[in-house]
Amino acid sequence: EPEVTQTPSHQVTQMGQEVILRCVxxxxxxxxxxxxxxxxxxxxxxxxxxxxxxxxxxxxxxDQFSVERPDGSNFTLKIRSTKLEDSAMYFCASRFDSGANxxxxxxxxxxxxx
Amino acid sequence: xKEVEQNSGPLSVPEGAIASxxxxxxxxxxxxxxxxxxxxxxxxxxxxxxxxxxxxxDGRFTAQLNKASxxxxxxxxxxxxxxxxxxxxxxxxGFEYNKLIFGAGTRLAVHP
Numbered sequence: 001e002p003e004v005t006q007t008p009s010h011q012v013t014q015m016g017q018e019v020i021l022r023c024v025x026x027x028x029x030x031x032x033x034x035x036x037x038x039x040x041x042x043x044x045x046x047x048x049x050x051x052x053x054x055x056x057x058x059x060x061x062x063d064q065f066s067v068e069r070p071d072g073s074n075f076t077l078k079i080r081s082t083k084l085e086d087s088a089m090y091f092c093a094s095r096f097d098s099g100a101n102x103x104x105x106x107x108x109x110x111x112x113x114x
Numbered sequence: 115x116k117e118v119e120q121n122s123g124p125l126s127v128p129e130g131a132i133a134s135x136x137x138x139x140x141x142x143x144x145x146x147x148x149x150x151x152x153x154x155x156x157x158x159x160x161x162x163x164x165x166x167x168x169x170x171x172d173g174r175f176t177a178q179l180n181k182a183s184x185x186x187x188x189x190x191x192x193x194x195x196x197x198x199x200x201x202x203x204x205x206x207x208g209f210e211y212n213k214l215i216f217g218a219g220t221r222l223a224v225h226p
Contacts, residue, residue: 043216105157
């Protein structure tokens with residue numbers, strides 16, 4: 001069964017460092033998403049991406065965050081200068097263009113900021 | 115602020131019983147509704163979705179939607195210990211929106 005692949009599974013970084021989280025969405029999917037989940041809290045929307053541009057973003061997704069689809073397969077989330085409160089599980093998700101708005105999630109990347 | 119509310123639980127049911135999970139949402143224009151299951155430390159996985167008022171059944175799972183009451187529920191029949199997880203209700207606000215808004219989830223514990 002097709003799946004969304006995320007790397008790394010766990011990253012530990014120092015506060016102020018840049019982090020790039022990578023995702024390979026399902027190949028025929030056209031919408032891509034990043035969500036995050038702080039430990040013990042709800043899954044929160046960060047950003048959606050379609051047709052090579054951001055289609056929607058939340059108030060969490062400030063200037064410290066950026067997304068990119070550098071080639072035909074990868075979808076990345078960059079955090080420029082990490083803060084302690086960025087520690088969370090980051091989930092990439094993708095969906096097909098039409099029909100049900102069913103998101104398929106990757107296994108997640110756990111980010112720990114020290 | 116568009117909200118999706120769930121009772122955090124835990125909801126404890128004996129094996130073989132029916133588990134009933136509830137969710138309310140604040141935006142009356144919400145169009146589609148999803149139930150995801152999340153095991154501890156894992157990503158959400160889709161159980162089922164529903165668009166229309168009424169019931170939708172898939173195996174042991176039944177989703178129920180009442181748009182007038184802004185209420186969606188999930189019934190799990192013949193609950194198994196492997197069903198023990200957090201169940202997330204997610205809502206798509208309208209067709210012009212891409213994102214899903216998630217509730218905080220209800221933790222279900224099925225005991226033998």
